[in-house]
Amino acid sequence: MQGPLDDIVVLDLSRALAGPHAAQMLGDLGAKVIKVEHPKGGDESRGWGPPFVGPDHDISTYFLAANRNKQSITVDLKSDEGKALIERLVRHSDVLIENFRTGVLDRLGFTVERLHELNPALVVLSITGFGHDGPEGGRPGYDQIAQGEAGLMSLTGPSADEPYRVGASIADLLAGIHGAYGIVAALYERGRTGKGKVVRTSLLASVTGVHSYHGTAWTVAGKVPTAGGNHHASIAPYGAFHCADGMIQIAVANEVQWRKVAELLGIDAERPEYATNRQRFAHRDELIAEMEKVLTTADRGHWLAALGNLGVPAGAIRSLDEVYEWDQTRSQGLVVTVDHPVLGSIELPGPALRFDGTPAREHTPPPALGQDNDTVLDWLTEAEKGDTSSHG
Structure with missing residues (x-):
């Protein structure tokens, strides 16, 4: 047993960071994650850098951060052949993750209604920039834009006159965390009802959802919090x-x-x-x-x-080098070693969860583009032959 989700199949149609982070979290928990990428270039984060590593300096460390414990297949979602393959995969998946702009998946022929026709038990996670509806629901979402629009930058920095972005892509990462949390809740409910549902979150929701006491300072006390540098907004010293x-x-x-x-x-x-x-x-x-x-x-x-x-x-x-060399960090399993086919043995930031009584799982490296095409097709063919899978 690799983890509590080792009987779950995740079809990951997402790219960049928010969706891939959610899928990676599920993979860390043992789920089989099939990452779907375009044949030409794949996930755009494969090209995001520096830094790039490898003999040809073409492997993005950004991509390595969000795609461990996944298989990669290449599919052109606009082609008839690609759409037919996605339909087959949906029938044998438990979860589908997407972070397209609002309406894109519908235009590709995969409305929520169609997905649930194919597999009534499917849990769908949809991550958008500002929500799937509302007056600005169609806006594209990028982390730094969301940090500003959701007020986080107004709380960060040396003073109210100098708003700063959080150094990490925190809106994307929080959306991924909230999305994974929603998926697990929907899977738990499916255990009672037998039916899947759509889980929605956004970069806007992910940041607004962690305003905490800054939020109530305004909603209850009528005070607009501002950036206070490196000192707490309510406690001293x-x-x-x-x-x-x-x-x-x-x-x-x-x-x-x-x-x-x-x-x-x-x-x-x-x-x-x-x-x-x-x-x-x-x-x-x-x-x-x-x-x-x-x-x-x-x-x-x-x-x-x-x-x-x-x-x-x-x-x-x-500094980050000090963090990753710190004995306490390593004692908590926050650094994992994987055997990359090009880079050899490398260390990656590890998952934030541990489970008592469960042996640490063996993590797999982020995949090369399309490396699992044959493996996934063979698995799918076997699943269709027996058709005794619980995945729809």
């Missing part, structure tokens, strides 16, 4: 602080922790300006300056050790 040789982060989430920090730094914890979180936040700039006056007298290692001994949450700000 909570953020990044300068030391003698760089910066560390300190997160004081309650009064017990505050008193420990204050004593360590020689600050009067009961001063009226600092006695409660509300007062500390109101005097945050003054507090930060007073803390950094002491913190800059010693290096990061000194303060991280001292704060750790007190049980106060604190940490370094690591």
Whole structure:
């Protein structure tokens, strides 16, 4: 057994990042994922770089990030032959994932109604930029555009005058995560009803759905949150602080922790300006300056050790090379090794979930374009011969 979804077949018609990330998550859980790509060039992310690696410098590390544990077949969705193959695959799949612009799949002849005629048990995940309906439902969606339109950039950066994008393609990735979550819920429901359904999410929904306390600051309190740099919007002290040789982060989430920090730094914890979180936040700039006056007298290692001994949450700000070499990262299975047919043994960022009592699965490398054409066709032919599959 490779994972809890090892009896699930996923037909992945998506490309770029949001849909492929959702499909990869299902593949990590053991699902058989068949990635459908155009014969000419395949998923456009195969051409996204730098960096490119390999003897001919033609393998995109971007593509490698979102396509492990998949098989690749090439299909021209506009051809009669391609459409016939997709119909066959739909009949023997549990899940179909697509992130075309609204209406594209319909124009190809695969409306939701047609898909469910072919396979009433099929769960369909549809990811769009701004939703499949509504006054702007047809807009194309790209991560950075969605980060701006969904308000995330207004919360990110040094000040309200300098909105920043989040460094990772967070709208795409969150849409993939929400999509995978929706698929698993729909599969669970299908276990009771025997019927599939459509799961919809969007880049807009994925970002708006994680506004959390920033959202309620507006919807309930009528306050429009703005970017606050590296310090928390509601808690103080909570953020990044300068030391003698760089910066560390300190997160004081309650009064017990505050008193420990204050004593360590020689600050009067009961001063009226600092006695409660509300007062500390109101005097945050003054507090930060007073803390950094002491913190800059010693290096990061000194303060991280001292704060750790007190049980106060604190940490370094690591570069990505430091993250992937960190023993703690590796101990959590967050780096996996796969045997790539061109690159040899390579390491990839690993899945975020582990299951007690389940051996770690053997991951497969992101596929070359069309490498599994024959394998998938042979599997499909066998499935059709027996036609005892539960996949429709």
